Amino acid sequence: MVARAAILTLLVSLGAAAVLAQDQTAPGSTVPLAPRGQDAYPTYPDPGRPRVIVPENVERPGEQVVAGLSSDSIAITASFDGSEILIYGAVKRETPIPDGPPLQVIMTIEAPSQSLTVWKKERKLGIWINTKRVEVGAAPGFYVVATTGPLDQILRPEWDQRYRISLPLALRAMGGNNQVADVVPYTAALIRLREANRLYRLDQGSVKLVDQTLFRADVRLPANLIEGDYKTRIFLLRDGRVIDVYRAPIEVRKVGLERWLYRMAFDQPLLYGLMSLAVAVAAGWGASGIFRKLRRA
Amino acid sequence: MQIYLPIAEVSVNAFTLVGLGGVVGLMSGLFGVGGGFLITPLLFFIGIPPPIAVATGANQVVASSVSGVLAHVKRKSVDFRMGWVLLAGGLAGSSVGVWVFTLLQRIGQVDLVVQLSYVVFLGLIGMMMLQESIRSLRRSRNPTFRKRLHQHNWVHRWPMKMKFRASGLYISAIPVLLVGLAVGVLAAIMGVGGGFIMVPAMIYLLGMPTKVVVGTSLFQITFVTAFTTLMHAVSYNTVDIMLAVLLIIGGVVGAQIGTSLGARLRAEQLRILLALMVLLVCGKLALDLFLRPDELYSITSGAR
Numbered sequence: 001m002v003a004r005a006a007i008l009t010l011l012v013s014l015g016a017a018a019v020l021a022q023d024q025t026a027p028g029s030t031v032p033l034a035p036r037g038q039d040a041y042p043t044y045p046d047p048g049r050p051r052v053i054v055p056e057n058v059e060r061p062g063e064q065v066v067a068g069l070s071s072d073s074i075a076i077t078a079s080f081d082g083s084e085i086l087i088y089g090a091v092k093r094e095t096p097i098p099d100g101p102p103l104q105v106i107m108t109i110e111a112p113s114q115s116l117t118v119w120k121k122e123r124k125l126g127i128w129i130n131t132k133r134v135e136v137g138a139a140p141g142f143y144v145v146a147t148t149g150p151l152d153q154i155l156r157p158e159w160d161q162r163y164r165i166s167l168p169l170a171l172r173a174m175g176g177n178n179q180v181a182d183v184v185p186y187t188a189a190l191i192r193l194r195e196a197n198r199l200y201r202l203d204q205g206s207v208k209l210v211d212q213t214l215f216r217a218d219v220r221l222p223a224n225l226i227e228g229d230y231k232t233r234i235f236l237l238r239d240g241r242v243i244d245v246y247r248a249p250i251e252v253r254k255v256g257l258e259r260w261l262y263r264m265a266f267d268q269p270l271l272y273g274l275m276s277l278a279v280a281v282a283a284g285w286g287a288s289g290i291f292r293k294l295r296r297a
Numbered sequence: 298m299q300i301y302l303p304i305a306e307v308s309v310n311a312f313t314l315v316g317l318g319g320v321v322g323l324m325s326g327l328f329g330v331g332g333g334f335l336i337t338p339l340l341f342f343i344g345i346p347p348p349i350a351v352a353t354g355a356n357q358v359v360a361s362s363v364s365g366v367l368a369h370v371k372r373k374s375v376d377f378r379m380g381w382v383l384l385a386g387g388l389a390g391s392s393v394g395v396w397v398f399t400l401l402q403r404i405g406q407v408d409l410v411v412q413l414s415y416v417v418f419l420g421l422i423g424m425m426m427l428q429e430s431i432r433s434l435r436r437s438r439n440p441t442f443r444k445r446l447h448q449h450n451w452v453h454r455w456p457m458k459m460k461f462r463a464s465g466l467y468i469s470a471i472p473v474l475l476v477g478l479a480v481g482v483l484a485a486i487m488g489v490g491g492g493f494i495m496v497p498a499m500i501y502l503l504g505m506p507t508k509v510v511v512g513t514s515l516f517q518i519t520f521v522t523a524f525t526t527l528m529h530a531v532s533y534n535t536v537d538i539m540l541a542v543l544l545i546i547g548g549v550v551g552a553q554i555g556t557s558l559g560a561r562l563r564a565e566q567l568r569i570l571l572a573l574m575v576l577l578v579c580g581k582l583a584l585d586l587f588l589r590p591d592e593l594y595s596i597t598s599g600a601r
């Protein structure tokens with residue numbers, strides 16, 4: 001807290017007092033961006049949100065998902081340290097529970113996609129150099145899959161292909177000018193590196209399903225989230241086939257001081273650069289002054 | 298206490314950053330170098346993206362060198378004329394460096410070039426400093442040896458001669474400009490002030506007296522790193538002020554402690570200590586280049 005107070009003091013001297021006041025109104029990480037009334041919580045059922053109909057099931061929409069999120073927006077404050085989101089819901093049906101293999105649920109949370117390049121090092125003249133690369137047109141910055149059971153047992157490959165649920169399929173649009181014949185080791189490395197950073201995750205068995213009707217899952221979002229509109233998908237499955245999909249957005253936004261600095265860095269880069277310098281010069285000057293006084297005393 | 302950095306978009310422990318700044322500030326107060334050559338690799342290590350580490354590192358160096366240069370101006374140990382010529386070279390070098398940095402980023406070789414430059418420069422300078430300080434340590438034990446004022450070498454035969462009164466030198470401006478240029482390029486590519494290159498270059502290449510070297514290099518470093526920070530902020534939006542503030546808080550305190558500590562130690566011993574540390578960092582980076590890395594793959598954002 002000492003460090004934070006010191007930063008705040010420095011910024012106050014630069015005239016950011018108004019922004020700070022705003023920052024302190026949102027101390028938690030999952031505080032909604034705008035105050036909402038009782039009627040807006042929980043977020044289901046939302047009549048304004050179009051239902052996704054699985055084409056094969058139009059004639060037999062026997063089971064449907066109704067679901068909600070503990071919060072549909074995440075505010076990134078200066079003290080943001082990750083966030084926990086509770087996704088819960090129920091299966092709506094007009095007929096008794098069908099016989100056969102039990103119902104399964106898969107949830108995914110996906111951050112906005114970005115293009116990136118995966119490099120591989122090779123030994124050249126005795127040193128290790130990035131030589132070959134594969135460009136990935138769109139890879140989500142964060143992706144988590146939560147399921148009721150082992151993914152390969154509850155989801156058939158052809159349905160995985162269609163909805164791009166599993167991690168390798170969530171990466172899309174390989175660039176055209178790749179220099180390598182086999183891109184698989186590169187995408188595998190991308191997934192491995194991001195899994196190590198907790199950015200990609202497969203939480204098998206983390207969705208709790210009660211009596212094939214009620215389900216819930218707690219999904220931990222990491223501290224190094226990027227801003228953007230996140231997508232949540234909830235799939236109902238029977239016998240490896242998707243029978244219903246529910247989608248909901250999560251808005252991740254920087255607020256307060258974070259937002260102000262971020263916007264300024266991009267909207268007024270010169271002013272921002274000068275401000276950074278002013279802070280540096282003031283700190284250097286101030287410190288030498290203070291220490292000189294201390295030494296004399 | 299975790300803190301979310303708005304530009305780097307990562308959450309890190311605030312105390313780690315203050316501590317990091319403190320250690321680096323201590324070195325800078327002790328040895329008269331900016332400490333950027335330590336802070337940038339350390340920022341990589343705690344997970345700050347390289348472009349942001351480099352740009353913010355430059356901003357941190359501004360703070361520590363302002364603090365240092367003020368003390369030297371008071372002691373009249375700054376050769377302003379030399380400083381301005383170095384600065385002219387430095388600003389040109391910094392513009393070139395920022396441009397080279399983007400180019401390298403696009404072809405995916407930033408890490409390699411930064412590491413290679415660290416290994417080459419740190420290795421050369423570490424060896425030179427170690428050799429010189431061991432020699433002068435021997436000399437001080439053997440009082441019959443007389444030291445020449447400075448040696449005349451190839452630098453004194455070039456055209457465009459200028460008088461640098463505070464340094465007591467009459468030498469060509471070209472090598473001075475070149476030293477400034479080289480340091481400017483390094484400042485932009487490596488996120489360092491370049492003091493660890495400039496101080497030895499001024500002593501051994503230009504033959505400047507040691508008493509004005511540190512003040513003059515800090516004077517030039519202040520302006521070059523300020524310019525680099527602005528260039529990075531305007532062109533690539535990679536300066537994270539929150540990160541910079543935390544590093545600076547640690548840095549300025551560390552620098553002051555380092556300065557008072559430095560006054561109590563002997564100059565030769567300090568130089569040996571710095572030389573050993575420079576060689577240590579160099580050795581670590583060289584090993585990373587030559588040994589097979591644990592992870593052959595790496596990710597950079599954006600595609601061509």
